[in-house]
Amino acid sequence: MATYAHPEVLVSTDWVAEHLNDIEHVRIVESDEDVLLYETGHIPNAVKIDWVQDLQDPVIRDYISKEKFEELCASRGIANDTLVVFYGDKNNWWACYAFWVFKLFGHEKCAIMDGGRQKWIAEGRPLTRERPSFPRTTYRAKDPDLSIRAFRDEVLAHVQAGKPLIDVRTPAEYRGELVHMPDYPQEGALRAGHIPGAKNVPWSMAVREDGTFKPREELERIYLQEKGLKPDDEVITYCRIGERSSHTWFVLKYLLGFEHVKNYDGSWTEWGNLVGVPIEKGDPEATQS
Amino acid sequence: MRKLDALLELFQDLEPAERLELLLDFAERLPPLPPEYVPLRDAGLGMVHECQSPVFFLSEVQDGRVRIYADVPREAPTPRAFTAMLVEAFDGEPPEAVLEAPEELLYRLGIAPLLGMQRLRGLTAIYQKLRREVAEKAGFSANPR
Helix, strand or coil: CCCCCCHHHEECHHHHHHHCCCCCCEEEEECCCCCCCHHHCECCCEEECCCCCCCECCCCCCECCHHHHHHHHHHCCCCCCCEEEEECCHHHHHHHHHHHHHHHCCCCCEEEECCHHHHHHHCCCCCECCCCCCCCCCCCCCCCCCCCECCHHHHHHHHHCCCCEEECCCHHHHHCCCCCCCCCHHHCCCCCCECCCCEECCHHHHECCCCCECCHHHHHHHHHHHCCCCCCCEEEEECCCCCHHHHHHHHHHHHCCCCEEEECCCHHHHHCCCCCCCCECCCHHHHHC | CCHHHHHHHHHHCCCHHHHHHHHHHHHHHCCCCCHHHHHHHHCCCCECCCCCCCCEEEEEEECCEEEEEEECCCCCHHHHHHHHHHHHHHCCCCHHHHHCCCCCHHHHCCCHHHHCHHHHHHHHHHHHHHHHHHHHHCCCCCCCC
16 A cells, blocks of 8 residues: 555554653644543543634734744744644544644644544543643744745636636535525625635545545545546645545645645635635536536 | 522623533433333434534423433543533523523533533534423423523
8 A cells, every 4th residue: 555645644543652752852632523522531641722712813813923832832832853743523624723823933843643632532541631841942933834825816816827726625615605604694605606616525535434535545535536536736726614624634744645735724714704805606516627 | 599590690600611510520420221211212302413423302392391401422521521510500490491592501500611602503403402392392482582
């Protein structure tokens, strides 16, 4: 079986079990959809990083500043040369998001625990409620790496140039049947549909039942053979707020070795509210012929 | 004083980290689903689709009192905690307790800023389902607005 393009970014539950006491070189980070899940029990020596409380700016729609990121790492005992291993609930959805933010600020050694929290628990491995604390570090972040982050003007130019996009939302969202729940219009978009030319591959297509990533051959069948992407394509991934699409960004960049993949974190909650930008509706088949 | 007011008072006095602690306590307190509701849950009825996890939530009005029947997986402690809080605040109360409760309950409790948009969506949907069902079953207007 062919290995992934960058196999070093995935570690197994076995590997984590063997390295969880190597606190000098390795920091295990739990990032979950559910804000309380870490507190109910986590991998021994794992710290919590929450996407709302720790990674997003509380006022502006953006990630935390470089200075705040440095403080976050310092407070969790993460140094510039620490290997940070992310895991979490929901097929590592938020673990991939945290991984992406760490890459945005130039952290070199990042990995995902394949199978996430689900696999660790299914294997009957230990959880603890004890919050570890590690000596503070001095952390120096890099300026944001914009080669992995797309902004709206760039997305528009990308569409006009006919370059590929992957929409990782559900088919109903992609077709434009769902824009938001009737009671919460403030959380949705004023228009429904997808960015013209985008192909629809729901993010969870990349994982197996046990939460691990599908083997390379299967991923290639989905993204290369079925959707026609090529590894040297410039690809932009998006979803509703840019979280599910960081999972697909991870798959394309690290498991399949695409060189130029960006996550558009503005995603549908930006595009579907922009005045005058083009939108397509309907089935993938109809729009991709 | 209504039970909800006591709950609001309790939450409003806490620091954000303490609110999370208290939520965690609630997550452990959700009463088990009565066996007669298990077939409904297993048939996929009463599910709150906006939640990222399978949340079963059903409210009824029996003899002039609100009854809440719910089941939320342990791997989803936040909706589990919020559901347990709704049980604590409204189960056994008259329907007016639900209908007069603030629409922006999650903000009033001070837990909205801890959660963020994506997470609020599921919890808001649970609360709206409670308000809608109690209004309908108590014979009030189906539209709380």
